[in-house]
Amino acid sequence: MQFVFTYVLLIALAAPAIADDLLGPGQNRQDHLSTLITTEAVPAPRDPRRERQVRVPETYKPVVALAVTYGDGPGQLGFMAGGSDQRALGPLSFAVDVEGDSIAILDPVNQRVVTFNRYGLPRGTIDDARGTDLALMPDGIGVLDTATATLVVHSPNGTRTEVEVSPEQSKLIVDAATGAVYFRERRDGTTTLDAAVRAPAAEVFRVDDHAGEIRTEDGFTIPVHTAETFGSIDLVGIDRGGNIFVEVEQLLPDSDVIKEVRKYRPSGELRAVIPIAIDYAAHPRRELVLDGAGNLYHLRPLAHGVVVERWEQQP
Amino acid sequence: MIGKEITTMRTRILSAFIAVLFSTATYGITRDDVVANAAPFKDLRWSSKNSLDSCKATTWISTPHAANKTVTGMAYNWGGNNTIAEFNKAIAGTGYPGNKCTKTQGNPGLSKNTWGVDCSGFFGRIFGITGKLNTTMIRDMTVAVRGDRAGLRTGDILVKAGDHVAIYLSGTPTGAPLIVESSGYDWRVVQRTAKWSEFPKSYESKRYAQLQDAGIAKFNGMTAPTIRRGAKLVTNLTLRESDGNGITYDGIGLSIYNDSMTVKYGDALATQKVAFRGDEVRKFNFSVTNGLQPGTYRIIAIGKVGSRWTPFVPKVPYLNNTRFTITK
Helix, strand or coil: CEEEEEEECCCCCHHHHHHHHCCCCCCCCHHHCCCCCCCCCCCCCCCHHHHHCCCCCCCEEEEEEEEEEECCCCCCECCECCECCECCECCCEEEECCCCCEEEEEECCCCEEEEEECCCCEEEEEECCCCCEEEEECCEEEEEECCCCEEEEECCCCCEEEEEECCCCCCCEECCCCCCEEEEEEECCCCCCCCCCCCCCEEEEEEECCEEEEEECCCCEEEEECCCEEEEEEEEEECCCCCEEEEEEEECCCCCEEEEEEEECCCCCEEEEEEECCCCCCCCCCCEEECCCCCEEEEEECCCEEEEEEEEECC | CHHHHHHHHHHHHHHHHHHHHHHHHHCCECHHHHHHHHHHHHCCEECCCCCCEECCCCCCEECCCCCCCCEECCEEECCCECCHHHHHHHHHCCCEECECCCHHHCCCCCCCCEECECHHHHHHHHCCCCCCCCHHHHHHCEEECCCHHHHCCCCCEEEECCCEEEEEEEECCCCCEEEEEEECCCCEEEEEECCHHHCCCCCEEEEECCECCCCEEEEECCCCCEEECCCEEEEEEEEEECCCCCEEECEEEEEEEECCCCEEEEEEEECCCEEECCCEEEEEEEEEECCCCCEEEEEEEEEEECCEEEECCCCHHHHHHCCEEEEC
């Protein structure tokens, strides 16, 4: 058994068309949007511990990209309450196309994928989609099932193509700037590795209790310092301008966690700090996605419904 | 006559109790054991023709995985506590692999003929605990980890009573926790890189009380394997902390047991904090004029974390090395 790395390039404008094609009759109507009470972004609980942050030149503010209630109806997302020795479960992962025109959310409770347009209107549903991660691909929506080590690509015409992937692949890698989706395909027989998936253009590491670092493909190392105990660092993505977005979790003395996304220039200059609320009713696996323009999307499964916020840079 | 029988019975019950106590207290589980015991559950490959999605009265079964698909990792089964052999045998017959139809989904109790482990059942299996636990019991039977998240080491747990328990394996290069768990997120036993934000402060950093804190602990240089009653017992103790992460004990001590596994003597080798920094060996000298009755005894080394003493890796071969005899 050998592994070969393959990649599929997402044609940026193809995704909205795909999502439109997935619509059932009458599904793209305003009355099918299950809105929450508010259309404003749901503010993160104010945390005075964030006040220690350094001043940065850019400001980001959130707008609601979509808001839906829980349920199993059209355009709704499933939620399983926690308790009785059962962890709460809600939307697990989501994907946004490179232009921000289409959003797809993986709903493991209803075992389906629900797609929305850039205005938060539901576009369609893919039933019987089991998995833990997903991505928008040129030939459909790919759902990664780590239990069976398969990637199932659901095409607009309803066909399903199953690809065996490496059992070690825990999530799909998406290039925010181009929309390219990377996965490690598993094949029998002789294959070559020259089509290897390129590594993300930056890698991130924890250094010590108060620092991490970003190592770019150009050989630069960007330090990431924290006031509180450094928890972890994760690469969210790199936008078309080359800006690097990293997610940083800090551990507070009481073991609570604060999370933020930091935007760095390739030169290493810190440009923005975006506070990420983690007041989830059920913690998603993929909660942050970047589009090509550098808008940051945040999936928040809250107590009464799901909000996806889009953090946009302010002029 | 009756009084003698009662006395005999009491002796038997006491012996049995002591044996159980000893087996629990001294044949503990090491951190390596935790990893080794978890592996067959997370690596188990299985498929089943039995699949059902009927989370409602009379059935209350909803299998989390599709039929006839090869899945890696034993299925999550709410309330489940099965061994690998039980699981394999059941799903090869009429048994359903896993169940995600839980109380919060309306299921009033555990479903019949569903097989697998839930989070606490998985904990019980890899720590070798008989009987089905729940997360509240796990919370109560474990001790707090010194330093909380920063003090977590392989085999420690993150537990939220009434909700979930995950076993911590290590940190990753990015600082995120590597865990193994049976959870409704994956509907199976899985080892994965998690996020700290998945474990907010409502989760406690805990350590199974019988988990051995040292990688290796052994006596050497035992100078008097056979000594007379009243003579001086001289030995030294080498402790090796081998898992590379380091730990600080609040004390190091030893206990001497007789063959009935009754503690006959206990002493502190160190009453101050003793810090092991990574892979480190330390020696402690011990000398006492014994007042023990003739017989055979065992020495057990113990470490104190907080207010609790825990034996160090007293596996059977090691126990044999610590036996000594007191003669008249």
